[in-house]
Every structure is written in C-alpha cells, then in structure tokens.
Amino acid sequence: MQTDLVAALDIGGTKIAGALVDGHGRILVRAQRPTPAREDGDTVMRAVEEVIGELTAAPQWGAATVVGIGSAGPVDASAGTVSPVNVPGWRGFPLVDRVRAATGGLPVALIGDGVAITAAEHWQGAARGHDNALCMVVSTGVGGGLVLGGRLHAGPTGNAGHIGHISVDLDGDLCPCGARGCVERIASGPNIARRALENGWRPGPDGDTSAAAIAAAARAGDPVAVASFERAAQALAAGIAATATLVEIDIAVIGGGVAGAGDVLFAPLRAALKDYATLCFVQHLAVAPAEMGTDAGLVGAAAAALARGR
Amino acid sequence: MQTDLVAALDIGGTKIAGALVDGHGRILVRAQRPTPAREDGDTVMRAVEEVIGELTAAPQWGAATVVGIGSAGPVDASAGTVSPVNVPGWRGFPLVDRVRAATGGLPVALIGDGVAITAAEHWQGAARGHDNALCMVVSTGVGGGLVLGGRLHAGPTGNAGHIGHISVDLDGDLCPCGARGCVERIASGPNIARRALENGWRPGPDGDTSAAAIAAAARAGDPVAVASFERAAQALAAGIAATATLVEIDIAVIGGGVAGAGDVLFAPLRAALKDYATLCFVQHLAVAPAEMGTDAGLVGAAAAALARGR
Incomplete structure (x- = not known):
C-alpha cells in the first residue's frame, strides 16, 4: 500500500527544485530547473511548470495529496503571492493559484524559504x-x-x-x-x-x-x-x-x-x-x-504542508 | 449565583497590588501594600501575604478558584520562582509555592509583568x-x-x-x-x-x-x-x-x-x-x-490565569 506523498517545491533565485516527499521526509522523485531570474514572470512560471511536469509524470504522482512551497521572500501566504527580491518578474505573483492549476487542484501551502529550512531542521535536523x-x-x-x-x-x-x-x-x-x-x-x-x-x-x-x-x-x-x-x-x-x-x-x-x-x-x-x-x-x-543539506528547502516545504494537513 | 473569580496579584518594585477579578475583568475587591523592596525576602513575602489576607477576608473569596500573578521580572514560570531586578531579597524566590500555601492550595499561574499588561491590553485594551x-x-x-x-x-x-x-x-x-x-x-x-x-x-x-x-x-x-x-x-x-x-x-x-x-x-x-x-x-x-490604566497588571494577571484554566 502506498502512503500519501507531498509534492514539494523549493523556489530560489538560482534554481527551482521539486520533489515527491514521503511522510518520513524521504525524497522519492526529484526535478530541477535553473531559475530564469531575469526573465518575465510567465517565463519563470514556465520553469516551475516544467518541474511540476516531471513530478506529475512520475509513477508515484497518484499518491501526492498536497503541495508545499518554500519560496524566496517576501511571500504573502494569506494572498498566495510571492515577490522574491532576486526575481524581479514576480511581484505579487499568484504562485499558489498557478501551482494549484498545474497540479490538478491539489491544496497548496506556501511559506518563505527561511521558514522552510526551519521546518526541515526541526523535523529531522539540529533543532x-x-x-x-x-x-x-x-x-x-x-x-x-x-x-x-x-x-x-x-x-x-x-x-x-x-x-x-x-x-x-x-x-x-x-x-x-x-x-x-x-x-x-x-x-x-x-x-x-x-x-x-x-x-x-x-x-x-x-x-x-x-x-x-x-x-x-x-x-x-x-x-x-x-x-x-x-x-x-x-x-x-x-x-x-x-x-x-x-x-x-x-x-x-x-x-x-x-x-x-x-x-x-x-x-x-x-x-x-x-x-x-x-x-x-x-x-x-x-x-x-545546521544538519540538513541542500534538500532542507524541499524537506521543509513538505513538512509545512504535512503540518497544515493535520 | 456567583461566578468564578480570579485572585490577581501585581507585584512590582514599588507596590504589591491584589484584587478579586471577575470573568469580565471587573475588579470587585482590592488590596495594596508598598513593596519593602530593600528588605529580606521573607519580609517582602509578608507584604504579599497581607495583601492576600485582605482578599481572603472578603465575602467574595469563596468564589476564587485560581490565582494569577504578574511579577516584575525576570520570572521563571516553569520553576515557579521570581528574581525581580528591583527586589534584591528575591532571587529564585519560590513565589508560586508560597502563594499557593497562602491561598489554601489554589492553582497559581505566574507570568512576567510585561506579559501581564499585554494580556490586559489584548483582552480589553488597545490590542x-x-x-x-x-x-x-x-x-x-x-x-x-x-x-x-x-x-x-x-x-x-x-x-x-x-x-x-x-x-x-x-x-x-x-x-x-x-x-x-x-x-x-x-x-x-x-x-x-x-x-x-x-x-x-x-x-x-x-x-x-x-x-x-x-x-x-x-x-x-x-x-x-x-x-x-x-x-x-x-x-x-x-x-x-x-x-x-x-x-x-x-x-x-x-x-x-x-x-x-x-x-x-x-x-x-x-x-x-x-x-x-x-x-x-x-x-x-x-x-x-495603551488604553488600560494602572489596573492593567491586575487585569492581565487575571486574564492569564483564566486562559490557563481553559
């Protein structure tokens, strides 16, 4: 029997990483694109959609029940928007709506990247x-x-x-x-x-x-x-x-x-x-x-999404 | 029918105030002593006991079910002790135990005075x-x-x-x-x-x-x-x-x-x-x-004690 998975996204000024993460914080599937940080907002979003596309194509996708996003900030979790300092094409960008659409309507939890690494260190790391x-x-x-x-x-x-x-x-x-x-x-x-x-x-x-x-x-x-x-x-x-x-x-x-x-x-x-x-x-x-490595953002985004669901 | 009351104490470097407070934050009975701040710890405690004595002598005392203390800090709520900077006779003083004894064993909630005024402003004031x-x-x-x-x-x-x-x-x-x-x-x-x-x-x-x-x-x-x-x-x-x-x-x-x-x-x-x-x-x-006056410490100590009980 397959347990529920989280589709996690870690969005920074350099790369956009995605993963399917299980309830123990293990990464089962990975995808990644460079962030086209100097391009317009839709171009950046297409890179996100390509990452999501690789995840949805994985055989495990059917078990994904929720999406967790950790994004470079500032974010606005209440509005579902992001305005990363290093991605000027995104100002008040409706990332949550766009990711929900790209994942077939899954619930989406958005947090800042600092909050995401904190969730990871608290779940499995030095905290x-x-x-x-x-x-x-x-x-x-x-x-x-x-x-x-x-x-x-x-x-x-x-x-x-x-x-x-x-x-x-x-x-x-x-x-x-x-x-x-x-x-x-x-x-x-x-x-x-x-x-x-x-x-x-x-x-x-x-x-x-x-x-x-x-x-x-x-x-x-x-x-x-x-x-x-x-x-x-x-x-x-x-x-x-x-x-x-x-x-x-x-x-x-x-x-x-x-x-x-x-x-x-x-x-x-x-x-x-x-x-x-x-x-x-x-x-x-x-x-x-810190004890978590470069996967901290993905694992933390997953942790936050799981905590939201509880 | 009489509703439950809180016995509130506001302990500062200048005065020790006490009150019986109802669930709406109304003060029904008051007592006060100057803080003998330069005296030894037991002398300071006797002033607290005199304030409590006036409260227990009030006809409403029977309805008191819990004690809330807001004290000049630092406090240690986990240990039940206080070490107010301006009361050198109290260093790690077991205020919670002593107040519990003086009130016939009522449960006692201890917070710092800044936390107490915050509880008051949030309950009934500008916050x-x-x-x-x-x-x-x-x-x-x-x-x-x-x-x-x-x-x-x-x-x-x-x-x-x-x-x-x-x-x-x-x-x-x-x-x-x-x-x-x-x-x-x-x-x-x-x-x-x-x-x-x-x-x-x-x-x-x-x-x-x-x-x-x-x-x-x-x-x-x-x-x-x-x-x-x-x-x-x-x-x-x-x-x-x-x-x-x-x-x-x-x-x-x-x-x-x-x-x-x-x-x-x-x-x-x-x-x-x-x-x-x-x-x-x-x-x-x-x-x-701020909107709360000089009773903020008492009202806030009562609010914290009520919140603890919930």
Missing part, C-alpha cells in the same frame, strides 16, 4: 526535539525562521523569522531594504568580503574574494580576515540574542555557506553571545550548525 | 481584536509582551517580550543588564532625562529633571529636549520593527509614564518606524497608546 528554536541561513543573504511552543511560527504572511533585516546598529550603514545596520548588512557573505577588502585584505593569485576565501585567510591567521568574521559574529550574536530575549528560544541553528566557515565564525559567535544574551532566561542558549 | 501584537511599557524601564496567533506568548519561563533588553546599537553604551545599546538604555525615562542633561538642558526653578519635565520642555520647543525624545523614539522604532520583522505583529501598543508624553514621543516614533520597518509585511504596522 529536532527543541520546542523553541531559531534556524538561520547565512549566505548571500541572511534568512531564518522560528519554532515556538513546538510548532513552526510562520506568521500570518509566512515571513516570520526574517532576522537578516532587524537592525542591530540603528545608526549603521544603509541596507538595500531601506533600514540601517541590519544583521544581513553586517554578517552576509558579500559583506564579510567587502569589509575585509575595505580594510586592506587582498586575495591570493586566484583572485578569489569570496567569503570562503576570507574564511580560509582567517583560518591561516590573517588579522583583517579574522576581524571581519568577528564583526559578522557580533552582529549575528546581537540578532540571535534579541530573538531569544523577545520570544524565548533555547537553540539557534545556523546553516548556509558562511556557516561553512566553521570555527572562524562559530567561536567568536559563541563568545559574543555571552555579551548580548544577558538575561537569565537566555543565558543558556545553544548555537549549533 | 483587542489583534491576533499579533506587541504591548510595551516605557517608564523607569522598558518592558513588553507578545500576542501571537491570537494567544498570549509568554514563553516557557514567562519572560517573552523583553524588548527593553534587545540591542539596537551593538557598539552602544553598556546597559546594567550587561549588554550594549539596549532599547531601555536609550529609551527609558531616566535615560531620556540623562541625555537631555548631558546635552545642556537645565531644569526650571522647581528642579524637576524627570522625563515628564523633559517632555514639557520638548512640547515648549526646547531643541535638546526634543532631540532626547527623538533618540528614544528611534530606539523604540528599531526595537518594534525588529519584533515585527521577527514574529509578524500588526500593532504595537505603548503605555507607561514616558508614553504619557504623547506626541512628543509618538510623532517621531511613527516617523522612525518608516525607517526601520521596511519589508512589505511590516510596513503597515500601527502604533497606539
């Missing part, structure tokens, strides 16, 4: 067993999501947990979002690299100026590279401490490319957290690297 | 009808609480919503809590007054250097007084925007003595909110003055 958790992605941007009282807290529009755009430096540098001193403006990969370059760090013969190159330099002891990661860690710590102080979480799980720097990030982050998480009810906050 | 709200007190300190998804979000230890101690200025002035640039360190009444004095404002013949005096000077157009309130408003805006961006709220309700300054605070606060609440899902955040 498993934690009733109150913040999960983050530190990469080109900084995103996140919350588990509160044992349940995913997506918020009315599916955007809760946007820790990258809280200000921890109210007089700080202008962020593309319009605010100043956002966590992302200080701690994202491109900002770690920018700060190192501004302070005199220079790349090796390969010319690599990515955050990964800065991390390698920091591991080798370059003081400018170390300082840039320390500043990122300080901003992340202030943001994580703020989150804990506001909603009470007991673990912060951090994934994404910048988290791949390992101790270069995590050691100063844990130290800085002691400076900002000062009240007694947040002093024992743990920090852990 | 009524809002499923996602932040309620704040801006006074000697800055406290708060959250309503998420239609329910009070107290957090596992009853301390959620501590917006006064999130950092909005990660390199800023040291806060007594140990962190830097906390909202309270910039926006509380004493800090508004301190900043005005440091920048050259001088009191009138009455020597009044309170935040209320600064507010009066600001209303009269004194530029230093205006600037001190604007800075407080900026910090509050950054903190409120951070909260909205993290958990999705649609209203921030602000009470307490400093909120009594009215437009001197609210006008720059609404302006600054546009600078920090930039993502689409937080742009329509409303700000409103």
Whole structure:
C-alpha cells in the first residue's frame, strides 16, 4: 500500500527544485530547473511548470495529496503571492493559484524559504526535539525562521523569522531594504568580503574574494580576515540574542555557506553571545550548525504542508 | 449565583497590588501594600501575604478558584520562582509555592509583568481584536509582551517580550543588564532625562529633571529636549520593527509614564518606524497608546490565569 506523498517545491533565485516527499521526509522523485531570474514572470512560471511536469509524470504522482512551497521572500501566504527580491518578474505573483492549476487542484501551502529550512531542521535536523528554536541561513543573504511552543511560527504572511533585516546598529550603514545596520548588512557573505577588502585584505593569485576565501585567510591567521568574521559574529550574536530575549528560544541553528566557515565564525559567535544574551532566561542558549543539506528547502516545504494537513 | 473569580496579584518594585477579578475583568475587591523592596525576602513575602489576607477576608473569596500573578521580572514560570531586578531579597524566590500555601492550595499561574499588561491590553485594551501584537511599557524601564496567533506568548519561563533588553546599537553604551545599546538604555525615562542633561538642558526653578519635565520642555520647543525624545523614539522604532520583522505583529501598543508624553514621543516614533520597518509585511504596522490604566497588571494577571484554566 502506498502512503500519501507531498509534492514539494523549493523556489530560489538560482534554481527551482521539486520533489515527491514521503511522510518520513524521504525524497522519492526529484526535478530541477535553473531559475530564469531575469526573465518575465510567465517565463519563470514556465520553469516551475516544467518541474511540476516531471513530478506529475512520475509513477508515484497518484499518491501526492498536497503541495508545499518554500519560496524566496517576501511571500504573502494569506494572498498566495510571492515577490522574491532576486526575481524581479514576480511581484505579487499568484504562485499558489498557478501551482494549484498545474497540479490538478491539489491544496497548496506556501511559506518563505527561511521558514522552510526551519521546518526541515526541526523535523529531522539540529533543532529536532527543541520546542523553541531559531534556524538561520547565512549566505548571500541572511534568512531564518522560528519554532515556538513546538510548532513552526510562520506568521500570518509566512515571513516570520526574517532576522537578516532587524537592525542591530540603528545608526549603521544603509541596507538595500531601506533600514540601517541590519544583521544581513553586517554578517552576509558579500559583506564579510567587502569589509575585509575595505580594510586592506587582498586575495591570493586566484583572485578569489569570496567569503570562503576570507574564511580560509582567517583560518591561516590573517588579522583583517579574522576581524571581519568577528564583526559578522557580533552582529549575528546581537540578532540571535534579541530573538531569544523577545520570544524565548533555547537553540539557534545556523546553516548556509558562511556557516561553512566553521570555527572562524562559530567561536567568536559563541563568545559574543555571552555579551548580548544577558538575561537569565537566555543565558543558556545553544548555537549549533545546521544538519540538513541542500534538500532542507524541499524537506521543509513538505513538512509545512504535512503540518497544515493535520 | 456567583461566578468564578480570579485572585490577581501585581507585584512590582514599588507596590504589591491584589484584587478579586471577575470573568469580565471587573475588579470587585482590592488590596495594596508598598513593596519593602530593600528588605529580606521573607519580609517582602509578608507584604504579599497581607495583601492576600485582605482578599481572603472578603465575602467574595469563596468564589476564587485560581490565582494569577504578574511579577516584575525576570520570572521563571516553569520553576515557579521570581528574581525581580528591583527586589534584591528575591532571587529564585519560590513565589508560586508560597502563594499557593497562602491561598489554601489554589492553582497559581505566574507570568512576567510585561506579559501581564499585554494580556490586559489584548483582552480589553488597545490590542483587542489583534491576533499579533506587541504591548510595551516605557517608564523607569522598558518592558513588553507578545500576542501571537491570537494567544498570549509568554514563553516557557514567562519572560517573552523583553524588548527593553534587545540591542539596537551593538557598539552602544553598556546597559546594567550587561549588554550594549539596549532599547531601555536609550529609551527609558531616566535615560531620556540623562541625555537631555548631558546635552545642556537645565531644569526650571522647581528642579524637576524627570522625563515628564523633559517632555514639557520638548512640547515648549526646547531643541535638546526634543532631540532626547527623538533618540528614544528611534530606539523604540528599531526595537518594534525588529519584533515585527521577527514574529509578524500588526500593532504595537505603548503605555507607561514616558508614553504619557504623547506626541512628543509618538510623532517621531511613527516617523522612525518608516525607517526601520521596511519589508512589505511590516510596513503597515500601527502604533497606539495603551488604553488600560494602572489596573492593567491586575487585569492581565487575571486574564492569564483564566486562559490557563481553559
């Protein structure tokens, strides 16, 4: 006997991934297309429909009962629309209606991508067993999501947990979002690299100026590279401490490319957290690297769709 | 026929208030003592027991079925203990056990005072009808609480919503809590007054250097007084925007003595909110003055106890 499956979609600025996922979070069928992010909205949607087409052609499709979408944000779960910053052709795009039509009328659950990875880490990753958790992605941007009282807290529009755009430096540098001193403006990969370059760090013969190159330099002891990661860690710590102080979480799980720097990030982050998480009810906050890999978005979208159905 | 009543306690650094509250939030019996805040823990507890004694002596006491306590924090609802910053004799003090004993074994619900005023504003005040709200007190300190998804979000230890101690200025002035640039360190009444004095404002013949005096000077157009309130408003805006961006709220309700300054605070606060609440899902955040008066703590403690019983 075949059990119910979820059709999961993970929609980002680089790729559109799809999968059929079972109730244990196992991926049975996969499909993927590059995101034609600079094209018009209908062209982007056609790529989504191609992914869905591969899933519906799979023999297991008949068992799919619900669709879960994790999308680059902002999303509007109440309206069923998405407006991903990196996909300018989609502004208030009615993704839920279009996906419902493409799947023969299945119910569709939409959440932001930060919420999706949080659902995945809570279901099967580093936040498993934690009733109150913040999960983050530190990469080109900084995103996140919350588990509160044992349940995913997506918020009315599916955007809760946007820790990258809280200000921890109210007089700080202008962020593309319009605010100043956002966590992302200080701690994202491109900002770690920018700060190192501004302070005199220079790349090796390969010319690599990515955050990964800065991390390698920091591991080798370059003081400018170390300082840039320390500043990122300080901003992340202030943001994580703020989150804990506001909603009470007991673990912060951090994934994404910048988290791949390992101790270069995590050691100063844990130290800085002691400076900002000062009240007694947040002093024992743990920090852990994410455990789910690149499938986190798909598995999390499936988890959210399953939770909706319950 | 008499309906069930709640015995409510509102415990602060200045006074210990008690009441018998009915299911409509009406206060039927009151009692109050000054808090002997500098005395040892048992002396403080005796004042609480005197308040309870007046309530148990009332003819309505027989209808009391549950006790709700809102206490200056931090509290630990899971352990049943309190450690109010301004009552040094109470550190990990087993308030729940002691109140249960003093009330003949009634069930006792404990929450922080910020959570209590939030429960009151959500039940009968400015947050009524809002499923996602932040309620704040801006006074000697800055406290708060959250309503998420239609329910009070107290957090596992009853301390959620501590917006006064999130950092909005990660390199800023040291806060007594140990962190830097906390909202309270910039926006509380004493800090508004301190900043005005440091920048050259001088009191009138009455020597009044309170935040209320600064507010009066600001209303009269004194530029230093205006600037001190604007800075407080900026910090509050950054903190409120951070909260909205993290958990999705649609209203921030602000009470307490400093909120009594009215437009001197609210006008720059609404302006600054546009600078920090930039993502689409937080742009329509409303700000409103609190509606509950000095009974908010009692009414909210009663609301929380009633909600627990449901």
